[in-house]
Amino acid sequence: MSLSFAYDLLMYILARIYEFIWCRDKPIPLKCLVGKTAIVTGGNAGIGLATATVLASRGCRVILADCQNGESSRDQIIASTDNKNIVYKHLDLSSLQSVRNFAANICKTEEKIDILINNAGIGLTKRLVSVDGLNYLMQVNIFGAFLLTHLLLEPMKKAKQAKVIFVSSVLANFHSLRAEKLNITDFEMDDEHQILLYSNSKACCILAAQEFGKKLEKYGITANSIDPVGVRTQIFKPLGDYNNWLMKSFLMVGLQLAAQDVLDVANCFLNVAIRNEPATNGKNYVLSHIGRKPTILMDRKLCQDLWSKMEDLVELKPEEKIVS
Numbered sequence: 636m637s638l639s640f641a642y643d644l645l646m647y648i649l650a651r652i653y654e655f656i657w658c659r660d661k662p663i664p665l666k667c668l669v670g671k672t673a674i675v676t677g678g679n680a681g682i683g684l685a686t687a688t689v690l691a692s693r694g695c696r697v698i699l700a701d702c703q704n705g706e707s708s709r710d711q712i713i714a715s716t717d718n719k720n721i722v723y724k725h726l727d728l729s730s731l732q733s734v735r736n737f738a739a740n741i742c743k744t745e746e747k748i749d750i751l752i753n754n755a756g757i758g759l760t761k762r763l764v765s766v767d768g769l770n771y772l773m774q775v776n777i778f779g780a781f782l783l784t785h786l787l788l789e790p791m792k793k794a795k796q797a798k799v800i801f802v803s804s805v806l807a808n809f810h811s812l813r814a815e816k817l818n819i820t821d822f823e824m825d826d827e828h829q830i831l832l833y834s835n836s837k838a839c840c841i842l843a844a845q846e847f848g849k850k851l852e853k854y855g856i857t858a859n860s861i862d863p864v865g866v867r868t869q870i871f872k873p874l875g876d877y878n879n880w881l882m883k884s885f886l887m888v889g890l891q892l893a894a895q896d897v898l899d900v901a902n903c904f905l906n907v908a909i910r911n912e913p914a915t916n917g918k919n920y921v922l923s924h925i926g927r928k929p930t931i932l933m934d935r936k937l938c939q940d941l942w943s944k945m946e947d948l949v950e951l952k953p954e955e956k957i958v959s
């Protein structure tokens with residue numbers, strides 16, 4: 636166990652104890668969201684579906700961006716909220732072309748985007764390489780969202796105070812992030828690599844929120860990440876095939892102890908997504924409270940290197956890059 640990992644883990648545990656003892660749940664602003672438009676990636680299941688439902692219940696126009704089953708989720712949200720302003724659009728984050736097609740359609744059809752919730756993600760997967768030749772898990776969990784956020788900049792600028800959210804995880808503290816190892820595809824995908832990749836992807840989500848937060852502030856756009864702690868969703872299904880019993884037990888016991896109600900978590904997403912305080916930018920929230928980030932993200936050079944590497948991996952055109 637490396638020293639920085641042990642330090643991150645200890646700090647995380649202390650922060651959680653502090654929050655448990657001292658922090659009361661923050662009241663959620665009673666804002667009406669009629670006239671606002673939100674995109675929720677991975678909106679057809681789990682935390683994404685709950686978040687889309689909570690946004691819809693405030694009158695928000697919600698675009699469910701997912702690769703399948705969007706119509707039935709859309710109908711379910713309309714039935715439970717009476718908000719008919721819900722649409723489903725196809726988005727497959729494992730394909731750069733699909734992200735480009737989705738973003739082009741949004742730029743053509745939507746006047747503005749007020750809230751972008753980069754929620755979609757996968758847990759463990761044996762799939763190694765995407766159609767673009769990138770690491771599959773990294774592409775679904777972060778590269779796709781990184782590209783999407785760039786491509787939606789114009790409609791977000793039009794919203795004046797747009798909000799971007801990335802979804803992080805406590806497992807971000809287990810990362811082994813290096814710029815040169817951001818997109819590794821030449822290895823045997825065993826259990827250890829799956830967890831490591833997931834941890835790296837979630838650390839990158841925190842990094843993306845931090846860096847987008849800095850770069851987009853001048854447009855009045857804020858970006859934050861949120862760790863939902865633990866919710867029993869389909870994301871844990873592949874754990875059944877996982878052979879590392881120590882890590883498997885850790886995750887299962889952790890989930891058992893920390894499991895949150897999915898609607899409570901969705902309300903925490905809403906809470907961060909509709910706050911307007913300037914302090915709510917570039918942070919990593921644990922539910923509704925500002926949490927800590929992996930120490931490595933204080934290294935400016937590393938953050939810049941990771942950012943440039945991601946720009947290259949998702950093949951951003953020079954004019955699509957955000958100038959600081």
Ligand SMILES: NC(=O)c1ccc[n+]([C@@H]2O[C@H](COP(=O)([O-])OP(=O)(O)OC[C@H]3O[C@@H](n4cnc5c(N)ncnc54)[C@H](OP(=O)(O)O)[C@@H]3O)[C@@H](O)[C@H]2O)c1
Nearest residue numbers: 677680681682727728729754755756804865866868869870
């Ligand atoms: N649950 C937890 O305890 C927990 C803890 C920490 C962080 N998280 C994070 O929370 C987020 C939501 O997870 P969840 O627990 O709600 O999992 P989930 O129930 O499995 O939902 C994930 C969603 O992402 C979608 N998705 C998967 N691959 C996609 C792709 N290539 N393109 C577009 N959408 C895709 C899924 O669509 P399909 O249904 O069509 O596959 C699904 O709608 C993830 O980023 C996850 O890493 C969850």
